Amino acid sequence: MNYLWQDLIFGARMFLKTPGLTTVAVLALALGIGANTTIFSLVDALLLRPFSFSNQDRLVMVWESSPEVGIRRELVSPGNITEWRKRNQTLQELVAIEHSSLDITGGDQTERYLGYRVSPAFFATLGVKAALGRTLAREDSEQGRENVVVLKHSLWQKRFGTDPNIVGKTVILNGRVCAIIGVMPREFNFPFSGGEMWIPLVSDGEFERQFGDHYLTVIGLLKPAVTIEQADADIRRIAQQLQQEYPETNSGRTAFVNSMTADYTRASRIYMPMLIGSVVFVLLIACANVANLLLARAATRKKEIVVRMALGASRFRLIRLLLTESVLLAIVGGLVGLGLAVFGVEGLARGVPEGRSRYIPGWDNLGVNLIVFFFTLAVSILTGILFGLMPALQVTKISFNEVLKESGRGTVNFARNRLRSALVVLEITLSFILLIGAGLMVRSFINILQTDFGINPDNVITMRLGLTNEQYKEAEKRVNFYQQLLQRIAALPNIVHIGAVNILPMSGFSSSNNCQIIGQPPLQKAKQPRADTRIATPGYFDAIGTELRRGRLFNKQDNEQTMRVALVNEAFAARFLPTVEAVGQRFKIEDGAPLEIIGVVSDVMNDDINDPAVPSVYLPYAQNPQLRMTLVIRSSVNPASLVGAIRHETATLDSKLPISEVKTMQQAIDERTSPHRIMLWVLGIFGWIAFLLAMVGLYAVISYIVMRRTHEIGVRMALGAQPRDILKIVIRQGALLTIIGSVIGLAGAFALTRVLTRILYGISATDPFTFVAVLLALATSAMLACYLPARRAMNVDPMIALRYE
Numbered sequence: 001m002n003y004l005w006q007d008l009i010f011g012a013r014m015f016l017k018t019p020g021l022t023t024v025a026v027l028a029l030a031l032g033i034g035a036n037t038t039i040f041s042l043v044d045a046l047l048l049r050p051f052s053f054s055n056q057d058r059l060v061m062v063w064e065s066s067p068e069v070g071i072r073r074e075l076v077s078p079g080n081i082t083e084w085r086k087r088n089q090t091l092q093e094l095v096a097i098e099h100s101s102l103d104i105t106g107g108d109q110t111e112r113y114l115g116y117r118v119s120p121a122f123f124a125t126l127g128v129k130a131a132l133g134r135t136l137a138r139e140d141s142e143q144g145r146e147n148v149v150v151l152k153h154s155l156w157q158k159r160f161g162t163d164p165n166i167v168g169k170t171v172i173l174n175g176r177v178c179a180i181i182g183v184m185p186r187e188f189n190f191p192f193s194g195g196e197m198w199i200p201l202v203s204d205g206e207f208e209r210q211f212g213d214h215y216l217t218v219i220g221l222l223k224p225a226v227t228i229e230q231a232d233a234d235i236r237r238i239a240q241q242l243q244q245e246y247p248e249t250n251s252g253r254t255a256f257v258n259s260m261t262a263d264y265t266r267a268s269r270i271y272m273p274m275l276i277g278s279v280v281f282v283l284l285i286a287c288a289n290v291a292n293l294l295l296a297r298a299a300t301r302k303k304e305i306v307v308r309m310a311l312g313a314s315r316f317r318l319i320r321l322l323l324t325e326s327v328l329l330a331i332v333g334g335l336v337g338l339g340l341a342v343f344g345v346e347g348l349a350r351g352v353p354e355g356r357s358r359y360i361p362g363w364d365n366l367g368v369n370l371i372v373f374f375f376t377l378a379v380s381i382l383t384g385i386l387f388g389l390m391p392a393l394q395v396t397k398i399s400f401n402e403v404l405k406e407s408g409r410g411t412v413n414f415a416r417n418r419l420r421s422a423l424v425v426l427e428i429t430l431s432f433i434l435l436i437g438a439g440l441m442v443r444s445f446i447n448i449l450q451t452d453f454g455i456n457p458d459n460v461i462t463m464r465l466g467l468t469n470e471q472y473k474e475a476e477k478r479v480n481f482y483q484q485l486l487q488r489i490a491a492l493p494n495i496v497h498i499g500a501v502n503i504l505p506m507s508g509f510s511s512s513n514n515c516q517i518i519g520q521p522p523l524q525k526a527k528q529p530r531a532d533t534r535i536a537t538p539g540y541f542d543a544i545g546t547e548l549r550r551g552r553l554f555n556k557q558d559n560e561q562t563m564r565v566a567l568v569n570e571a572f573a574a575r576f577l578p579t580v581e582a583v584g585q586r587f588k589i590e591d592g593a594p595l596e597i598i599g600v601v602s603d604v605m606n607d608d609i610n611d612p613a614v615p616s617v618y619l620p621y622a623q624n625p626q627l628r629m630t631l632v633i634r635s636s637v638n639p640a641s642l643v644g645a646i647r648h649e650t651a652t653l654d655s656k657l658p659i660s661e662v663k664t665m666q667q668a669i670d671e672r673t674s675p676h677r678i679m680l681w682v683l684g685i686f687g688w689i690a691f692l693l694a695m696v697g698l699y700a701v702i703s704y705i706v707m708r709r710t711h712e713i714g715v716r717m718a719l720g721a722q723p724r725d726i727l728k729i730v731i732r733q734g735a736l737l738t739i740i741g742s743v744i745g746l747a748g749a750f751a752l753t754r755v756l757t758r759i760l761y762g763i764s765a766t767d768p769f770t771f772v773a774v775l776l777a778l779a780t781s782a783m784l785a786c787y788l789p790a791r792r793a794m795n796v797d798p799m800i801a802l803r804y805e
Helices: 002-017 019-048 078-087 122-126 153-160 228-245 260-264 266-299 302-310 315-351 370-395 400-404 415-450 475-490 540-544 570-576 639-653 665-708 710-718 723-756 768-794 798-802
Strands: 059-066 071-074 091-106 109-118 148-151 170-173 176-183 197-200 217-222 254-259 460-466 495-501 512-517 530-536 548-551 565-569 586-589 595-601 616-620 628-635 659-664
Touching: 019 266, 019 315, 019 370, 019 665, 059 228, 059 260, 078 091, 078 228, 091 122, 091 197, 091 228, 109 659, 122 217, 148 153, 217 228, 228 254, 254 260, 260 266, 266 315, 266 370, 266 415, 266 665, 266 723, 302 315, 315 370, 315 665, 415 665, 415 723, 415 768, 460 639, 460 665, 475 495, 475 628, 475 639, 495 540, 540 628, 565 570, 570 595, 570 616, 595 616, 628 639, 639 659, 659 665, 665 723, 665 768, 710 723, 723 768
Parallel strands: 109 197, 148 176, 530 616, 565 595
Antiparallel strands: 059 071, 059 217, 059 254, 091 109, 091 170, 091 217, 148 197, 170 176, 460 628, 460 659, 495 530, 495 628, 512 530, 512 586, 548 595, 565 616, 586 595
16 A cells, blocks of 8 residues: 555656646546546436336336337327236236326416326336325225325425425316325426326226227336236237227237336437447547657656666566556546536536426436546546556566667657557547547538428417316317407517417427328228328418418318318328329318318428428318417517517406417427537537547657657758658658548448437438548648648758757
């Protein structure tokens, strides 16, 4: 232990004697280790520990799928859940979840919150308990006992002022008096959709016989010692039985089981391989950079090492001394990197809008915690060994005679500097790959900004409204309310267009239904093609900016007394009516009345911008009145300035009507594209860090070679060599390193950037323009890094050079 302490003190003194080298090394390591700490914080929060449930290793998700119609993952029908519960042999519990909008009425103000109807075993299955009161029990789903609610911790704080006696009090929820039975702990946030409360999902006979409607998310709890593979085979077996027993609704429909952790983190896993690879590259470049610095420093310590060996120090003892110094340097760099990571993590947290981050499991856990600290410490020690080992082995592998006779006048060629040169080649190779990745993300994001989403978000604001079923039970009342509201808002100053839709584009939500084209061979329900279905008012398409391609849009005459009509998008017409004109054709949705297509509108990207447009159907509101709609308002001024007037007009018609999710259309688009923007910034920053480190490394190597060849350069110039000849010699060495690194990097980029394929938009992972641009930029910068020491070599005075050392 004494030796270790002495080595640490000696190492600190040695680094203080060379403050310039120490500062450069610490900064390089801080950037590399800080980048790794930042991304590990992301991995820890989103992949390793997104949940903290006691039953986590046994929790699974159960989904339906219809491969014949191209549906890989679908919500579940109540009837299928009922049968799974009866017949399965591997699942201890099956819990259903239904998203629901819940209105809390108090005094003159009604507020709308997202909530969940859940099976009573929901909390027990997850293995969580209430912070106050209790969670749902099985008897809470019985008829007459279902009027209870469990609150999220944040809602308890915001709405009820952290009332410690809240349990047992009542609240009016969707017009019903419900007893508050519990408040969940602060950290409980599941499912990840911004929900604020949980109420029982009542399961009666009619509910259990619904096989055609698929709207439930299902969580399963494995029995002890049962594997996911066994549960998956069990559920698939039951699905095959249900295909035979209920062919009208279940023909062609199967089911599968997946780990809940894997299922909820699947979106995060798309981005992680490139992020992890990029920070590893940055760290390796930093290690190569510092190793080069230590090799240069080792050249000045050869006589010290020889003296130590002459006094009896073993090679192992000397290697341990040098490794202790490098680990000490790495730990200092790691501490600085930990500070940089704090800012990096904060930047990541702010880079994703709240409207998007609330859907990301583990996002609330993002931060630099104790686990991240120990990771940084481990990486620092490993890094210190990694970049310190080669210089330690190199400097202790010397002979007494070579050092004692060294005069400093020998030439230094490429072969004798192959280790330093190899490190520079490694830096150039890795930085080239990172810059390619960053360049691809830049071009991808430019394509996103230039993409026609099928809407025009300029000066468009949206807000969600929801009528109560008690007050607006009749369809006529709903139609009249929205007609009056739209007319009143349209009369306000600076309003250009106004409409309403039940599901807003880019919201992440959709409603898929079976379709049957009249005149085509009839299909069983489970095998019918599916289309996204939305309900809109006249004026909606002008307000949102979706263009009419053929036919006409909805008008006031499309009401309950006239023929039932629909609009379809171009994807619907191309897929289901490829050989005929879509306008005038008729089709049915589910088992509804026939609909005539009156127009074709442009495709709209409703969810994931990487997915192609899905077939979509629009139905007129007057023929399909809904309680919940989203207003879409286009104005000639900043739309945020109109929110107050719009709220006033709404309150004039119904003072208790809650307005929620007020945001501009541009905000909605930004939320959906935020992962691409984050990847752009992260890869861009890491790419530039790698590029700068590589150029510093190249500059350092060429400078060192020039310094060691000063005597040779003096001889050449004394014998008549011109400055341009010296320039060629120096540039040639730098160019050779750059070419080798670029060629290897080019091959590596072709292989590794394919992991970006799933997140690139409108561009190939082997885009020639990006590769050529990065290659030219790297070559130009490398030549500049070589030119500076070359220029110094050109100005060497031959007389001074001949007296060098």
